Amino acid sequence: MKRxxxxxxxxxSMIIVGACTPKAExxxxxxxxxxxxxxxxxxxxxxxxxxxxWVARTNEPWIAFSPANGKASEKCQxxxxxxxxxxxxxxxxxxxxxxxxxDITIVQKGFEPKxxxxxxxxxxxxxxxxxxxxxxxxxxxxxxxxxxxxxxxLTCKMSDQTLDRGARPRNVTLTFEWRVNPYADxxxxxxxxxxxxxxxx
Numbered sequence: 180m181k182r183x184x185x186x187x188x189x190x191x192s193m194i195i196v197g198a199c200t201p202k203a204e205x206x207x208x209x210x211x212x213x214x215x216x217x218x219x220x221x222x223x224x225x226x227x228x229x230x231x232x233w234v235a236r237t238n239e240p241w242i243a244f245s246p247a248n249g250k251a252s253e254k255c256q257x258x259x260x261x262x263x264x265x266x267x268x269x270x271x272x273x274x275x276x277x278x279x280x281x282d283i284t285i286v287q288k289g290f291e292p293k294x295x296x297x298x299x300x301x302x303x304x305x306x307x308x309x310x311x312x313x314x315x316x317x318x319x320x321x322x323x324x325x326x327x328x329x330x331x332x333l334t335c336k337m338s339d340q341t342l343d344r345g346a347r348p349r350n351v352t353l354t355f356e357w358r359v360n361p362y363a364d365x366x367x368x369x370x371x372x373x374x375x376x377x378x379x380x
Contacts, residue, residue, distance in 0.1 A: 205230030205252065207274060207281050214283065218290040218346070220261040225283065228252045231276050239270045242285055257285065263345030265289040290346035294372045295319045297350075305360040313356045321348040322374035332358040333368050 210226040220241075227233065229252055235244040243258040262268060266289045271282040297317040318324065323342060327335045336354045343349075360366055 207233070207276055207279070209274075209281070209283060212281070212283055213286065214257060214259075215286045216259050216288070218262045218288055220259040220287070223257045223259070225255050225257060226252070227255050227274060229274075229276060231278065233274050233276045236273045236275060237270065239268075241268075241287075242270055242272060244272050257283070259285065259287060261347060262287055262289055263347055265292065265346045290321055290348070292322050292346075292374065293320055293348050294322065294324065294374050295348075296372065301355075303357055307359075312358070313354060316353045316355065316370075318351045318353060318372060319348045320351055320372075320374060321346045324351060324353075325373050325375070327353070327370050327372065330368055332360070332366070333370075335370075 205228060207227075207229045209228070214223050214225070216223065227249070229249075232248070232250050234248040235246075235255070237244060241260040241262070245256045245258065246253065249255075257272060267287065268289070269284065269286045271284050273280050273282050295318065297319065301314055301316065303314060321342065323340055324337070326337050329335065334356050336356070338352050338354070340351050341349065342351075355370075
């Protein structure tokens with residue numbers, strides 16, 4: 180009878196000790212909880228540290244998270260599309276587990292209004308045959324340009340402005356025609372490029 184009692188006490192003691200052993204857990208965390216990126220977009224890598232199953236959720240189509248789910252800690256990629264607007268935009272990626280969730284904030288700057296000629300200086304001859312008295316200027320812009328004012332010896336013709344990507348800059352070509360210089364002095368002209376957003380260079 181004594182042997183049976185001693186055996187039972189030992190068994191109960193083992194169960195109690197086993198139940199009190201702490202469970203190993205890894206709290207959900209990231210190496211950064213905020214990503215700032217330019218209007219061109221891009222890919223950013225983030226470390227997700229977690230000890231359980233997780234799933235990533237986004238609200239906006241311009242943000243993608245890969246992989247979209249996992250079972251433990253993992254290096255992940257956040258893919259952010261180029262914006263088409265001038266304003267800053269913001270959203271979150273939510274990492275959800277059975278224990279709770281945490282958010283990663285994504286902040287993307289908008290494009291600045293832009294008018295940038297590919298060349299800032301153009302040199303021409305004093306004389307040329309009529310068909311050669313012209314040159315082209317390529318301008319990178321995301322605002323509609325107004326036609327530069329004609330001068331005594333320089334006139335401008337504008338091609339159609341196809342700004343079909345919102346605020347994302349596009350190339351616009353301006354064609355200038357010039358008249359013969361009948362004087363010995365060098366002549367100069369400053370062309371002001373002005374857009375509807377009141378951006379001037």
